[in-house]
Amino acid sequence: MVRTSETRDKVVEVALRLFRDEGFHATTMRRIADEAGVSLGNAYYYFAGKxxxxxxxxxxxxxxxxxxxxxxxxxxxxxxxxxxxxxxxxxxxxxxxxxxxxxxxxxxxxxxxxxxxxxxxxxxxxxxxxxxxxxxxxxxxxxxxxxxxxxxxxxxxxxxxxxxxxxxxxxxxxxxxxxxxxxxxxxxxxxxxxxxxxxxxxxxxxxxxxxxxxxxxxxxxxx
CATH class of the missing domain: 1.10.357.10 (Tetracycline Repressor, domain 2)
Structure with a gap:
């Protein structure tokens, strides 16, 4: 099981890559969660939103x-x-x-x-x-x-x-x-x-x- 800090860091890493490559408005929390390999609820556990x-x-x-x-x-x-x-x-x-x-x-x-x-x-x-x-x-x-x-x-x-x-x-x-x-x-x-x-x-x-x-x-x- 991925440790909590590693999960959070992964969400951040994926979000920043998507912001950079695809733009802020085109990036959704669901997309971030999917690419980070976590549930949407888990992504929202760490961050209330974009x-x-x-x-x-x-x-x-x-x-x-x-x-x-x-x-x-x-x-x-x-x-x-x-x-x-x-x-x-x-x-x-x-x-x-x-x-x-x-x-x-x-x-x-x-x-x-x-x-x-x-x-x-x-x-x-x-x-x-x-x-x-x-x-x-x-x-x-x-x-x-x-x-x-x-x-x-x-x-x-x-x-x-x-x-x-x-x-x-x-x-x-x-x-x-x-x-x-x-x-x-x-x-x-x-x-x-x-x-x-x-x-x-x-x-x-x-x-x-x-x-x-x-x-x-x-x-x-x-x-």
Whole structure:
């Protein structure tokens, strides 16, 4: 008998493959259950519906992005090069799901959606993504004041979300416009990070990051 964790993982694996290959709307829970070799009731035991499986996709992408990005970070490299490598690796991980991106955006936009990057349910994925940005800063030779160790990773994650939004709507071949955006954006970000050593800029960054933290905290998510 297949262990519980293996059954759940199999359902997730099949669902994500079908979302990628056939699209979200064409994929049914019954089809997922059949291809995973479990009963429909068993599939629903693990996931209330396809929307919950979209949240699993978000987690899978974050894990894959972290694992791939950590391999390309260069200790002592420039922030511009390291951030570009991290953002490009994120696009690489998401690439097979581009056709599904619009649907994911529709599901993630509602404020109460568990798939929203700002939702309480997404806290683990969000922390993972912010920690990756923290690792990017730590690996880079361009250091920042210790007082901004929490603020800057959050802001870099917000920049990554903006790149992701552009990627979702990018109809250019192989999303080349998103690649161009990344290459043009990271030198600007690196220059801005250098400015945070100035007290006035440091305070502004802390204020913006504090707002982002409140938005993603449990208290800030309550109506």
């Amino acid at each position: 929307d919950e499986l979209v949240h699993e996709l978000y987690m899978v992408i974050q894990r894959d992005h972290r694992d791939r990005a950590l391999r390309v970070l260069v200790d002592g490299g420039s922030l511009s090069d390291n951030l570009a490598a991290v953002l490009h690796s994120g696009v690489d991980v998401m690439a097979p799901y581009h056709a599904f991106g619009g649907t994911f955006l529709q599901l993630a936009l509602p404020t109460r959606s568990s798939s929203s990057p700002f939702s309480e349910e997404s806290s683990d994925a969000r922390s993972m993504a912010i920690d990756l940005m923290r690792a990017t800063l730590a690996a880079s030779k361009q250091k920042v004041p210790a007082s901004l160790n929490d603020s800057l990773p959050t802001l870099l994650w917000m920049i990554y979300l903006g790149v992701t939004l552009h990627w979702v709507t990018d109809s250019s071949e192989n999303q080349v416009r998103t690649r161009t955006l990344i290459d043009g954006l990271v030198p600007v970000v690196a220059k801005a990070v250098r400015l945070v050593r100035l007290p006035v800029a440091r305070g502004l960054v802390a204020d913006v990051a504090g707002l982002m933290k409140r938005m993603t905290s449990e208290e800030g998510l309550r109506p």
